[in-house]
Amino acid sequence: MTKRIVVPPPVEADVSVIVDWLELTSFFDHFGRARVDEIAGSFKTQEETPPDNFGDADRDNDNLREGIENEVLARQKALGDAYPFALDDTGEEFRLERQIDDPRASFYLLCLIATHISKSVILSQPPCDKLVYKLRNRVFQVLGTLAVAGFAQGPAVSVGYPRQTKEGILTVLARAQQWGSGLIARNKPGKHANPRANDAGIDVIGWPQSDRPPPPHIYFAQLASGKNWTLKPAMLEYSNFMDDFFEEHGTAQHNFVTIIPHRIFDELTFTRQSKTHKAIFDRHRAPRHALAALQLHDRGVLMDEACNAHQIYRWLRQYRRSVSFT
Incomplete structure (x- = not known):
């Protein structure tokens, strides 16, 4: 079985780690995409005790998506054109919008990967x-x-x-x-x-x-x-x-x-x-x-x-x- 390059973060992970996961997944994906529902599904699988009712589950799901949207907006605001990612209009698909040979992508991507070289909970295959x-x-x-x-x-x-x-x-x-x-x-x-x-x-x-x-x-x-x-x-x-x-x-x-x-x-x-x-x-x-x-x-x-x-x-x-x- 092929080892995954990027693994889903643990349930207790901060939203910053979750968005890093989306970024890294998009970087390695052939089409430059990652799905928010994959994170939501992973968290549901990891939970030892499921929510008591559907209302709690829906609220957790909404909070997750709201947190991701706010974190992405914060990165876009801080970096401007130097941030190469975006959520689509539905908030479900996360995309790498520029080629990696574009400095508007490569400068940020280098920092992202360098962050996860050591002791990363999401990057299972860091650089050699x-x-x-x-x-x-x-x-x-x-x-x-x-x-x-x-x-x-x-x-x-x-x-x-x-x-x-x-x-x-x-x-x-x-x-x-x-x-x-x-x-x-x-x-x-x-x-x-x-x-x-x-x-x-x-x-x-x-x-x-x-x-x-x-x-x-x-x-x-x-x-x-x-x-x-x-x-x-x-x-x-x-x-x-x-x-x-x-x-x-x-x-x-x-x-x-x-x-x-x-x-x-x-x-x-x-x-x-x-x-x-x-x-x-x-x-x-x-x-x-x-x-x-x-x-x-x-x-x-x-x-x-x-x-x-x-x-x-x-x-x-x-x-x-x-x-x-x-």
Whole structure:
């Protein structure tokens, strides 16, 4: 018997997990569809004690559908064109409305799958180790660089290691200087720099487009695709990074960003972590900002990784093919 790629969530699952199930099911379905009644039927099968009467069952069913509709609307509102799914007019069929090679789909899909790589209750066949490595060391760097550029509304350089270009870090920082960051890179690392440092904990630098340097402010970003993202604020390594690799710091109006593929549901967690990480781009923010970056790039704004956006689509296609026929 073929193992299912996506399995129904448990009855007690939050509606956010239920909608993730609909999204993943649509992603793997040949026609890009999922049925709400399949979830309702699964919950009915899982229930150890059936409702006392038909009225209770109807009410539970209505509550389930209302919760799904509200969650989908919340995602559409947060992500705009970067959200590729929709319910049909009946509220019964859920659809992936764009091809996965469309950045309006691929950016979100990457974050969705990254969320469920580890300990997922619904994704039974997550990406293999090779694909996880590529996600964390290449394609998420593409998404993160674009997200910073889109948020900053200007250029961004991809600092994170390993670099596809094989450039040294000082070469990347010299490019940032050339593009108008207002930061003056050293010719060689400072005397206290770790000789093996490849990115010194900073993955992306972005700033708003300006007629001349220095820009009014600069963003330093850390990318964290794993669940331990709370331990990796960009500001943790910032002081050493600046001392090791820059002679001049521009206006020193420097801000910090952490980019994660997961969603933060708890408001208290989000508030507390924002005090440490400053700006946090989760699954409801990063795809939208990345999509905005491509629009800037089309208008001639310089940025790293824009020409590599197709790598995200290729990763998605490779993952889907690797599990669809197992």
